[in-house]
Amino acid sequence: MRLIDYLDKGASLDPGAPCLVCDGEVRTYAQVQQLSGRIASALAAHGIAAGDKVAILSANDPTAFTCVFGISRAGAVWCPINPRNAAxxxxxxxxxxxxxxxxxxxxxxxxVESIRAALPHLRTLVCIDGEVEWALGWQEFLAAGGDPVxxxxxxDLAMIAGxxxxxxxxxxxxxxxxxxxxxxxxxxMSYPWPAGGERPSYLALAPLTHAAGVLxxxxLCRGGSIVIMRRPDIAEFLDNVETHRITHTFLPPxxxxMVLDHPSLDGRDLSSLQCFWYGAAPMSSSRLEEALTRIGPVMAQLFGQTEAPMMISTMSPSDHFADDGSIARDRLSSxxxxxxxxxxxxxxxxxxxxxxxxxGEIVVRGSLVMRGYYNNEAATQEASALGWHHTGDIGYLDEDxxxxxxxxxxxxxxxxxxxxYSTEVEQTLMAHPAVADCAVIGLPDEKWGERLTAVLELRPGTxxxxxxxxxxxxARIGSVKTPKQVEIWKDLPRSKIGKVLKTEIKKQLLEPDGGSDGPHKAET
Incomplete structure (x- = not known):
């Protein structure tokens, strides 16, 4: 299937049904389908041929997301660009x-202006929501379209992701x-969905350039509605779950x-939720158990990577519970x-x-795995050595x-x-009631070879x-796995999708003046 086929499938079920919802505006499947056609025609008019690469640089926005389908309908290749990246x-x-x-x-x-001169392949720039002197306006771009495309x-190339x-x-x-x-x-196949013809409703708060987008x-192929949030706001997120009777959503840990720490959480009606996906980074087992109790028995894990998107392994809401209905604590860290x-x-x-x-290293096979890295055969060969895709993750499979x-x-x-393994130490630290998040790394040390070092971010007010x-x-995992150095920082450095940047932490700690926020450093 092409990406446009998911939209067209949903439109075939009911063209008048809500497709994209944002800031109170509802766009039906027919409207989104029609606009995707105009975008495809305009792309062709501006010289975009099948297989050409078209990028979108946007925060969460219904017009920008519709462009994904216009690109696909034109036979071009979608290249999502995250605006949170450095220029x-x-x-x-x-x-x-x-x-x-x-x-x-x-x-x-x-x-865009700061980088466009250094992009020799870039022929056309289009501003989708304003006027920029050196770019086409949205209506000017669309007006160039002609016959349907x-x-x-x-x-079969659909997208290239960085x-x-x-x-x-x-x-x-x-x-x-x-x-x-x-x-x-x-x-x-792996997660719960509405029964009896009811359509799902999905809340997209996380960036549509990443997991939230491909989910x-x-x-769409079930004719569901997608409620788009332009910016992360936890109170608004909870409002939307209640107002739009959201059945599915995704957030990184x-x-x-932040949802669990929001003061209004326990008074909210989240009963519509059937599947609350979490992933993109490890989640604290203790906080996951809290989520299962306070948000509901709807938490659903997914594990994947860009090269094998989202679904290398899955954990449905029911998998979080034992046969007797109790929380399966031994599985929560899986x-x-x-x-x-x-x-x-x-x-x-x-x-x-x-x-x-x-x-050992987790390796995978199957039609989920990428074709390869664009114009990088050496990296492709390395990632696919011995007939398996190499994830770079260390793990094991238990008897179940x-x-x-x-x-x-x-x-x-x-x-x-x-x-x-730093993850085991991080999970243990996260079980402490004062710890909001943490990272464990190794620093050069004459005595130990590498000094086990933990950098923590505390919960507010603790x-x-x-x-x-x-x-x-x-007391929990022994002296060998106990950090020799502990630092408490006000904020941990994070990537644009919320992952803690261990490379940045190590860099700051190796600088002469360190990287901590004030007198919160201790060596043990």
Whole structure:
């Protein structure tokens, strides 16, 4: 399926049904379908051929999201660009993707102006919601369209997504229509959906350039409505769940913690929720248990990566509970079970697959896995060595088939000759009632080789002694896994999707003046 086929499928069920809802404005399937056709025709009129790369630089916005379907209908390739990226990273991505046309919001015109001269492939700039002297206006762009256009992209290529530049040069992940179709099929197979012909309603607060965007496709093919939030606001998020009777939504753990800490949560009616997806970063087991109690038995995990979008493994709401109805605490730190259409295995350092219970790199096969990295054959070959896609995550499968991710391979700390997985230490620290979030890293140390170091962010209004924290960890997982250095910072550095940036933390700690917020450093 092409991306446009999901919209057209929903329109075939009821063209007058709500499709996109934002700030009180409702756009029906027929209206979105019609606009996608005008966009496709305008793209063709401006020289966009099947297979050309078209980028969108926008915050969450219904017109920008409709452009995704116009690009697909024109047979072009969607290149999502996150406005939260630094200008240099977005320039690198647009250049890497060889984008011919850029659709952008006026709010990001200064960013575009600062980089456009350095983009030789970029022929056309279109501002979708304002007037910019050096770009086409939205109505001017649409007016150039002529005959209807409905093409197929060559080689099934649907989108190219950037991996981000926080760990080195960004790479372009080529995702095909088959990849997205596999992800959509897994989503429909693995999670609860309304029965009896009722249509789902999905609340998109997280960026539509990432997980929140691709999760729209299974909603659309069931004729559901997508409520778009332009900016993250937890009170508004809760209002929308109640007002629009939201059945499905997705948030990364950081924002779920904010939901749990919101003073009005317990007085809200969240009974419409059937599936509250969480993912994109590890979630504290203790806070997940809190969410299952206070939000409801609707939490649903997904684990994937850009190269194998969203659904390497899944954990439905019912999987969070034992047969007797109690919370299955031993599963809460897992990533669920391998998805129905994906083969998951654990590979040792020698390239051989290891038995259940043994740790190694998580590797996957199946039609979920990307075609490769755009114009980067060396990286593609490395990621697909030995006939498996290599995730870079260290984990194991237990006897019940649940996948446990113990660390990123690059995040494992070797201290005093022992391998310590930072995720285990982070989960233990997160169980302390004063800790809001944390990161555990290794720093160079003459005695230990690497000094296990924890950097913490506390919950508002709390205070804790670092010695108390180390005692807390030591009592639960032993002295080897207890941080030798503990820092408390006001805010942890994060990526545009809320992931804690360990590379930035390490960089700050290795600078002469350190990186902490005032006198909150303790060595134990």
């Amino acid at each position: 240099a990273e977005n320039r690198a991505l647009l250049d890497l993707f060889e984008c011919s046309l850029l659709l952008f919001q006026a709010a990001f015109a200064p960013l 409905d093409r197929h992209a060559p080689d 991996t981000g530049g926080t760990t080195g040069h960004p790479k372009g992940v080529m995702l095909t229509g088959t990849n997205i179709e596999t992800m959509t099929a897994i989503t429909l 729209c496709f299974p909603i 950081t924002l779920i913690y 990533a669920g079970r391998p998805a129905p259409l994906v083969t998951v295995a654990i590979m040792g350092e020698d390239g051989r697959l290891v038995p259940r219970g043994d740790r 088939g649940y996948l446990f991710i113990v660390d990123r391979a690059k995040d494992m700390v070797i201290t005093g000759g022992f391998n310590v 205070c804790v002694d670092t010695a108390e924290l180390t005692t807390f960890v030591k």
